[in-house]
Amino acid sequence: xxxxxxxxxxxxxxxxxxxxxxxxxxxxxxxxxxxxxxxxxxxxxxxxxxxxxxxxxxxxxxxxxxxxxxxxxxxxxxxxxxxxxxxxxxxxxxxxxxxxxxxxxxxxxxxxxxxxxxxxxxxxxxxxxxxxxxxxxxxxxxxxxxxxxxxxxxxxxxxxxxxxxxxxxxxxxxxxxxxxxxxxxxxxxxxxxxxxxxxxxxxxxxxxxxxxxxxxxxxxxxxxxxxxxxxxxxxxxxxxxxxxxxxxxxxx
Amino acid sequence: xxxxxxxxxxxxxxxxxxxxxxxxxxxxxxxxxxxxxxxxxxxxxxxxxxxxxxxxxxxxxxxxxxxxxxxxxxxxxxxxxxxxxxxxxxxxxxxxxxxxxxxxxxxxxxxxxxxxxxxxxxxxxxxxxxxxxxxxxxxxxxxxxxxxxxxxxxxxxxxxxxxxxxxxxxxxxxxxxxxxxxxxxxxxxxxxxxxxxxxxxxxxxxxxxxxxxxxxxxxxxxxxxxxxxxxxxxxxxxxxxxxxxxxxxxxxxxxxxxxxxxxxxxxxxxxxxxxxxx
Numbered sequence: 069x070x071x072x073x074x075x076x077x078x079x080x081x082x083x084x085x086x087x088x089x090x091x092x093x094x095x096x097x098x099x100x101x102x103x104x105x106x107x108x109x110x111x112x113x114x115x116x117x118x119x120x121x122x123x124x125x126x127x128x129x130x131x132x133x134x135x136x137x138x139x140x141x142x143x144x145x146x147x148x149x150x151x152x153x154x155x156x157x158x159x160x161x162x163x164x165x166x167x168x169x170x171x172x173x174x175x176x177x178x179x180x181x182x183x184x185x186x187x188x189x190x191x192x193x194x195x196x197x198x199x200x201x202x203x204x205x206x207x208x209x210x211x212x213x214x215x216x217x218x219x220x221x222x223x224x225x226x227x228x229x230x231x232x233x234x235x236x237x238x239x240x241x242x243x244x245x246x247x248x249x250x251x252x253x254x255x256x257x258x259x260x261x262x263x264x265x266x267x268x269x270x271x272x273x274x275x276x277x278x279x280x281x282x283x284x285x286x287x288x289x290x291x292x293x294x295x296x297x298x299x300x301x302x303x304x305x306x307x308x309x310x311x312x313x314x315x316x317x318x319x320x
Numbered sequence: 321x322x323x324x325x326x327x328x329x330x331x332x333x334x335x336x337x338x339x340x341x342x343x344x345x346x347x348x349x350x351x352x353x354x355x356x357x358x359x360x361x362x363x364x365x366x367x368x369x370x371x372x373x374x375x376x377x378x379x380x381x382x383x384x385x386x387x388x389x390x391x392x393x394x395x396x397x398x399x400x401x402x403x404x405x406x407x408x409x410x411x412x413x414x415x416x417x418x419x420x421x422x423x424x425x426x427x428x429x430x431x432x433x434x435x436x437x438x439x440x441x442x443x444x445x446x447x448x449x450x451x452x453x454x455x456x457x458x459x460x461x462x463x464x465x466x467x468x469x470x471x472x473x474x475x476x477x478x479x480x481x482x483x484x485x486x487x488x489x490x491x492x493x494x495x496x497x498x499x500x501x502x503x504x505x506x507x508x509x510x511x512x513x514x515x516x517x518x519x520x521x522x523x524x525x526x527x528x529x530x531x532x533x534x535x536x537x538x539x540x541x542x543x544x545x546x547x548x549x550x551x552x553x554x555x556x557x558x559x560x561x562x563x564x565x566x567x568x569x570x571x572x573x574x575x576x577x578x579x580x581x582x583x584x585x586x587x588x589x590x591x592x593x594x595x596x597x598x
Binding site: 096097114117118121122125126129130133134174178179182183185186187190191193194216260263264267268269270271273274275276277278279280281284 | 348387418453467512529544569576
């Protein structure tokens with residue numbers, strides 16, 4: 069399909085997306101009515117979309133259609149769900165405890181063994197790797213920093229885990245060798261926070277790149293120069309709003 | 321020096337926003353093509369898919385919504401192109417209700433581009449409630465968890481799902497995750513219990529928290545953020561949205577590093593200066 073023949077709904081969608089992106093980015097100038105409009109629309113549309121999808125997926129597909137097929141299993145879930153709603157009626161609100169007891173009991177029963185296995189046992193298993201490996205030349209200590217399984221990395225990992233755990237161990241005073249260990253733990257934590265922050269910056273910049281890429285795409289003739297027109301409208305609106313605020317004699 | 325530093329730390333922060341916007345926009349308009357080095361964790365995902373025999377079942381869970389689209393959509397597109405090129409049977413789904421139509425659109429678009437047919441070569445199951453309970457349900461009976469797909473076609477009897485009863489019949493699974501209901505949940509309640517191999521793709525924000533799972537072998541590979549997507553695009557030889565964004569990513573990082581260094585210089589220059597702006 070040529071660019072000139074884009075369907076109306078695609079072009080309309082591009083205009084809405086461009087407008088809302090510019091409205092949200094207008095917050096970088098300062099809080100303003102355009103930003104608030106975009107923010108409220110985002111919340112409202114997300115909730116509305118979720119409600120519609122839950123209605124069709126859960127109620128229609130998983131409950132109503134199954135009941136029509138003669139499968140009454142979903143009724144168990146429906147009854148438990150309805151019991152939660154009794155919270156809104158004080159006289160029978162005690163019934164909601166049955167539902168919550170089921171949810172907590174089921175959730176704990178399912179989650180605890182799996183969490184212990186995945187988050188604790190498997191991780192401990194990986195933390196206590198052998199330092200030396202048996203090769204053709206006998207025992208050797210791997211010194212390759214790039215290999216996660218090398219002996220030198222195993223030592224770094226072990227020192228990191230022990231020192232960070234010790235930093236959060238408050239039953240003994242952190243003095244002497246204890247202070248050295250706790251400080252080592254702080255350094256490991258700082259490096260971890262730095263790595264996490266670096267990744268977060270990268271992630272946020274990726275989002276900005278994504279929006280800019282869309283804005284560049286929608287600035288073409290096929291989309292009716294949506295970006296350029298809406299950028300002009302946004303800037304003029306902000307200027308008009310700023311002028312109105314100043315004429316009123318103060319900030320909003 | 322102190323006067324200059326004082327003026328600089330009091331600079332209008334909107335100038336910094338403009339600087340970042342410029343550093344993002346210019347490379348997007350005029351890419352300069354920096355080289356992309358493939359990391360071992362991305363290579364591992366690629367090689368596992370590459371080694372799967374034709375007709376293997378590949379489950380791709382779109383565990384994100386439009387707010388993470390710029391990072392995870394390029395990953396999804398690259399993975400789907402690879403899977404379809406290898407003639408794998410693709411099952412798509414999502415745990416994030418607000419990402420359902422986005423995910424369906426991505427699968428349908430890439431499938432159309434690769435000449436694949438819904439129901440025969442791929443299926444998009446859509447969203448179903450339950451989170452971890454849904455994974456357990458899929459591990460027991462896929463057809464009870466999803467009696468019909470997103471386009472309301474009954475899943476039982478679909479050619480693409482032939483021989484697939486539970487998660488145990490999945491050959492490889494990847495969760496593209498923007499939060500908790502993603503890779504970790506799939507590992508804890510899926511792979512650990514039903515014994516299928518899995519990898520992950522994630523936003524940059526949650527990637528550092530997933531490296532312990534990668535190191536311990538709980539996931540066999542990890543595609544992290546836009547950078548990971550660009551590496552995967554390089555591997556499959558189809559440069560797309562991610563590669564196009566990497567120059568802008570590098571330029572913004574360069575600007576941020578310069579700003580961080582300058583701020584530290586100004587901070588030390590003003591140390592002990594009572595009149596320094598806060």
